[in-house]
């Protein structure tokens with residue numbers, strides 16, 4: 001995207017193309033509280049969350065961001081009432097089925113990360129179909145973290161490495177950070193597997209077992225909006241805030257005494 005092609009909404013906010021994040025992660029929190037405040041059911045809150053996600057995806061594509069990773073269901077969410085778990089699984093499956101063709105038309109590749117063994121069979125079928133249907137797309141990557149947790153991701157990577165050691169394909173001393181990172185599920189994004197910016201809605205100030213390894217140097221932005229209310233304006237505010245940050249990756253600024 002040339003400078004002159006920067007979408008108007010970004011230009012108006014003074015956003016700079018060269019400072020745009022390539023990969024943004026979202027903890028889409030607050031659906032239930034949003035619903036409760038309006039006398040709606042939790043299911044209606046998650047449906048509203050699904051609509052907000054569709055909009056945020058469209059904006060991300062239009063703004064030249066290359067990837068988003070969204071926390072749609074954590075492994076810990078299985079501890080919720082069965083009715084809510086079923087509702088989320090159905091919503092995610094329906095969302096994938098409804099959006100598949102739109103993704104294909106818009107050059108969006110879908111990746112679903114998380115433990116497939118804990119997903120209902122019909123959701124797993126939808127995931128396989130959608131990943132296959134969009135596999136040649138490269139304009140934008142949509143990573144849906146479903147039945148995912150950051151610790152699980154690190155454990156599954158360790159298991160793969162351990163199996164290679166057991167099969168004598170790998171020496172333990174050859175394992176380094178790059179190799180372990182290469183076995184994490186976000187590795188589908190290659191060089192931009194680690195999010196530049198992670199946005200969490202609903203005012204909670206924690207990662208909740210999301211991209212633990214990958215967020216080592218991610219800039220964090222916490223919004224007080226509930227996820228269904230997270231809109232274009234608030235997304236632009238987060239980007240504006242991100243572009244003011246100085247990313248040092250643990251290094252010292254040449255003329256500064258500040259640490260991290």
Ligand SMILES: CC(C)=CCC/C(C)=C/CC/C(C)=C/COP(=O)(O)OP(=O)(O)O
Pocket residue numbers: 028029030031032033034046047049050053071072073074077088091092094095096144202227
């Ligand atoms: C199509 C598709 C992928 C849809 C995804 C829908 C969606 C936004 C799912 C997120 C589910 C979830 C557990 C949200 C957190 O809100 P919460 O219920 O924890 O809210 P609370 O913090 O107010 O309890």
